[in-house]
Amino acid sequence: MSRQFPSRDQLRQSIGRTRSMAFPTTERDRERRRIIIMCLPFFVLATFAGFVPLIVMARMSLSAENLENAGWSLAAWETLLTEPVYREIAWNTLWFATVATVVSVALGVVISHVLEKYSLPLENVLVAAVSFPIALPGIVVAFMVIVLLGRQGLVTNAVAVFTGSSAIDLATATTVFGLFLGYVYSLVPRATMVLRGTYAEVDTRAEEAARSLGATPLETFYHVTLPEIRPGIVAAFILTFRSALAIFGTVLILQALAVVTLRIDYEIGVGFNTQIAGAIGLVYALFLIAFTFVGLRFVSKGTVEI
Amino acid sequence: MTEYDTNSKAEMETRQEELRSGTGSKWTSTRRSASERIGRPTLVWIVYLTVAILVVPILVTFVASFASTATGVVPRGFITFEHWRHVLGFGEYGVRSNAIPGLTFSVLVATGGMILNVIIGVPIAYALSRYEFAAHNWVNTLAILPVVPGVILGIAFLRTYPDYRGSALVLIVGYCLLKSPYMVLTVQSSFQSIDIVKLEESARSLGASWPRTFLTVIVPHAKRGILAGCIITWTLAAAEFNFTYMVHTGDPEPFSMFLFRNISNAPYLQSAAAISIYFCIVVGAILILQLLGNRGFTTLNDDR
Amino acid sequence: MSSVRLESIRKVYGEEVAVDGIDLEIQDGETLGIVGPSGCGKTTTLRTIAGFETPTDGHVTFDGIDVTHVPPEKRNVGLVFQSYALFETKTVRKNVTFGLQMRDVPKAERRKRADELLELLDIADLADRNPATLSGGQQQRVGLARALAIEPHVLLLDEPMTGLDAELKLKLRDEIGSLLDELDVTALYVTHDQEEAMAMCDRIAVLNDGQVEQVGTPDRIYRQPANEFVATFVGTSNILTGTARNGRIDLGFTELVTDIQETGEVTVAARPEDFSLGGPVDATVLETTYLGQRMDLRAELPDDSVVTIHVDGDADYRAGDVVGVEIDPEKIQIFSTGTRERTTAVT
Amino acid sequence: MSSVRLESIRKVYGEEVAVDGIDLEIQDGETLGIVGPSGCGKTTTLRTIAGFETPTDGHVTFDGIDVTHVPPEKRNVGLVFQSYALFETKTVRKNVTFGLQMRDVPKAERRKRADELLELLDIADLADRNPATLSGGQQQRVGLARALAIEPHVLLLDEPMTGLDAELKLKLRDEIGSLLDELDVTALYVTHDQEEAMAMCDRIAVLNDGQVEQVGTPDRIYRQPANEFVATFVGTSNILTGTARNGRIDLGFTELVTDIQETGEVTVAARPEDFSLGGPVDATVLETTYLGQRMDLRAELPDDSVVTIHVDGDADYRAGDVVGVEIDPEKIQIFSTGTRERTTAVT
């Protein structure tokens, strides 16, 4: 009989659990209730502002109409799977974001290392300067790239003066390189923020122990520091890569490479292909979730601490 | 044990000689190791270079906004406030819609997002720092690495809440979700620097109910973190572009759209002035953060 | 003040049994010490009394009233932690008045009471400071004042002096000890330092592996340990083995005349100060440790067992010296080797 | 092993003078202890020898060779920290072989040497564990093995046992002490626990405020402190004041016959064990602290000064008892009240 119906015990247990949540008697039950109460506001918001829109977006990708969700059609998904241009965009996005992330994280390691280990003059100013671009929206970053690498750009003209070639030939703001600089410009501060947190927790005594045992600074870094900051590097990589994928304003202005965000804008702006935009958005969101959870497996505790 | 002694003493002595010839001979040399001689300056220069790349365009843009002409590499004709007057709404030409209405609107919306962030961010940061529970890692990941970036969120919002497109409410909610990681992280960082369990237990043993403990003991201890989180989420929301661009219908247009129009279609110096308005806001934010113990625009509190 | 009773308390975390059936009573006004090795369940016991852990089994009663399911804020207990846990957003005085404020005591009265306590603890001049600016010892006094302000049924102290340095620890130990006596507070003092427990507590409970090994006055615990664990954990004991018959214990190199009934293998625990010099047993000094007020000798007895012997600091021994020692049969403890429990005397 | 010499070392951080002209020698094979209150410059001195701080003034020499500007990795010193500072990403054995690896010692030999040391330190079975999974005491042994593996010119230990609990501390103190003796390592042992220093070190340097107050054997430091600071910092001293004339010191309630030349106000430092019972001075017991092996009495002398007296653990005193005491004039220390320096004896 217990096969068909939940046994009396089971029932009692589940009723008990609900009741103990509402009228807790043990400290542990009270604690559970608190956890739920404290997480609730966030999840209410995440539901209305995140989960529901994502579901509606999934529905949008299957709509037969582009102006509203009406009817059902797989056309958008078919286009997405068959048109080579989408594969190209996916590829562009991935390789570009990956390279930019690797470079940014590497620079982040160097910056955090120097800030933590060496005492430089005006260190507070340096730290503030490195963090500044976190606040800048992508469009402003694009402008910064033009200031540096445009035809009238500082770097361009400095190089032009030294090499004697024409500034126009040297300008790279709107090329893939310029865009790359834009990505790095946005990402280095983010990577540095994570890594600075990690570096603060590096056991400097262990590093000193290594030095006293005969390791040069480089050997010390390789044998002691690097293994210790490895989880931080992975966390920085995850965060930075996610940011790289989300960059939009910079590409919108510089237009140097067809990446996924730009394509979404294009689908909407030209032809209002909301189904395709929705489909791309869904693939993108799913990829992000999968990437994050796979990435987190490489961080020892399975949680990111930034 | 004794055997070891006799046995190893001799060994030890010989090995000591070996070691000494390896390292000891260099005692008197004041030569610093290669990585010290080359590595350190290289790293320092990489940092300086990176910082220069990050900062120089900002400074140049700011300075240029006071120039009267910029038809060559170097802006000329200092000092004029013409472009600032333009962007602040006293000019006559160009993108004549000035920054003020948009900025006012964005300031209000960002403030709304910030307040909402306090409401959702502080409790979850507390729950995550204070308790261990089954889905802890999962919730933590969700709270500090949200699922959707701005552009996607924008697209999804278009269809989900068509009646509220570009309304302040949608922007507030969107900004709140997009920037909530910064609030959660800064507050968590605050909580981690105090012994939250013991504090709470002290207060409760002294007779404070749990909600009262949270409000009168825990929250004040995280005050700096909450304030820093507010500054950061506010500043970021004040110029959020990706999401805004997707959902705005504007009335007035958010500040970031004003920036966008200035960057995508306005004379160079005017763009510079428009952007510089925002630079001033960020510098202000950094100065306040500094007072709160965060060095720079970051969720890390160095003042632990 | 009240008496606190723990009745067969068990606390299980998942698989881990933290507390395994503890019965204890803290009598009205007494200071009960809990000592035991790390992880033996000291903190868990304390938190159960405070109400932060609900026991898996058993009851906690205050003055006979079952409080097992009463939430902590309703229990009126004072807590003092190793980490102070002061409210750094409030002044010292506000910290002390906090509990009274929660009880809606009028402001003037709160202040008066706080100032009295601060005076008593000799930190009256710090009343308006931020606790973060105080030294460790001062912070701990504030913590104590805060806990005492609510006139708790029981004051719970969890290793309050572990973080402090040796000298300060001695000083505070004396001060807090007298204060607890004076105020007649019912207190539970958790520490892993048995010397501290002996100095401060009226009675001591020795815990091991979630169970109580012995409860008694310091003197009793030190001089009449219930078993070998207590003998070695509290103070230093030299453990020797011998055979008992007719009240005589044959240690191989000497024979002790005692009043035990037992026959068979026994374990003898002798404190370093239970050896007197100038006796018939030849001990070879292996090592001397000069500690100023006394000297510790590590010496080898004729049966090759190594013992620690305390001698005066100005004694002049060196490794290699042979000294004649004697064991005082009145002072030693005897345990059956099988059960490790104390043997019964004839009396 | 080598001898290490510090020659008028000064170290200034900005405004802060951390070390203010220190001259010290650690002789080949000896263990020199450095004790002193918090912030007195102990760690700074040690880091100067290791090469992590370059002194503002002065020189560090190893076996007569100036190493003041040699980087740490070339100095061949062993470091042991309070926080263990083990490489948590490497196994215990890898930790121990690390220094040899940096010296390109062949793998097999590295392993052999590491295993010898682990054996010696009684942690051979932990060789393949991750250090993070070890207890504090075990971690500290690994730290020691790691530092010893390179056969350092000098072994520097910075409060290696501060974090450990009382019992373990005692155990390790004995073990490490014997090991350092046995291996004949030149070692500098920094601690703020003077008992530890006395137990473990051949000589002790007492630091205060960046300066050396006294250097000497434990016995000398304890029994012949150079000044009042040393007398009170190392061990407990009861400070009494009196007037000296013709070698006699008048304490008001009693007179001590000594051999000092001084005339005028003097300070007398008497250890708690320098009082013998059954003397002519009536002391009223204020408080007793039972510590097992001994009992501490706080007693009031006829001039109202309060002193601490050590008596045997099995003595039976209670607060209120009046005991007759006597101060042993042979043992007390006498300082001029003005200079706080030791008075000179006639001899």
Add this chain to the structure above:
Amino acid sequence: ISDDTDGAGQSGESGGGSGNGSSEETYEVGYGDYRTTVNASAFPDELRIYAVQTGWSNWDAVMENFESEYGVPLYDAQGSSGEALTDARSNAGNQTHSAFNGGYSFALEAMNDGLTTDYKPANWDVVPDELKTDNGHVVSTRQMTTAVTYRVDIYEERGLDAPETWEDLKHPDIAQDLAFTPPHTANGLASALSVNRAYGGSMANLDPVIEYHEEIADHGADIRRNIEGDVTSGEISTVIEYDYSGLNMKYNMDEIDEEQLEVAILTGPSGREGAMNVPYGFGLLEGAPNPEAAKLFMDYVLSLEGQELFFDAFVRPIRADELEQPEEFPDQSDYDAAEFALDQEELVANQESIQQELTERTPLPGAQ
């Protein structure tokens, strides 16, 4: 043909000319069957018409005059035609603006999506047939023409002559910092089609423009959005834009002197037309929140007074024939030689595929 209906306001019958906000006021609006009376009481506090924005087409003046005449302020609807269309589409069935205004082809797209409704403003009849739809949904109000704007000072520095044909732009010293705008904007599409036409292409054959792009791409030309900033700062010395944009920069911008810029209308190498006229127009939106005020505004824009205002700011109004062209414009002869128009219906039908093809095929960087 009612020749006297130059300003819709003049037909106000009951309230007299200077009515500011008096609620009983009514106005006669519309053409033919669409003639109707609108009541000022129905006017909103602010009227929203897509892309009626300050800083573009002299809408500033139009807005200002309209408000002072009828007491209805206009919302400053910043944004391009494309953005406006996207917005209107996202708000399908729940419009926030009352009329769509922008590139004619965009307006047609809006019509095809069912976003517009029919209304023929006064003076409907004077607009050429090919620039309005029979069903009364869309009507042109003005047009812009693809032109070349270049930095005279830089050209002189480099010793370059003023360009006359598209061929001239292939000169390496010009092509190296020449910019087009992206093909998915109205302006960028027109530029591409102008070149295409100049070299003998058609809507079905885009090879000529692609070849042209290939030649100049080798020298460094590209596609970019920020034109004003880049021209003034010297990032680019030549830009293919509307005549309006060039003239506007030349005469109205403080950052750069009048003499530093020149605007030219180009033909193909063999004299073929190379300057596409791009009409701009509007249509009333289906479900408009304020149809009355929108109708009044549409009438006003097509009145001579409104049309004149376009001319003032170098936008050629649809009723240019009835007005005098300001002398700042390039010679009328240049226009005559070079201008052409495409069939708008056909263009709209093919627009998306043309834009896509251009985006995908052009070798110029920055096409997306």
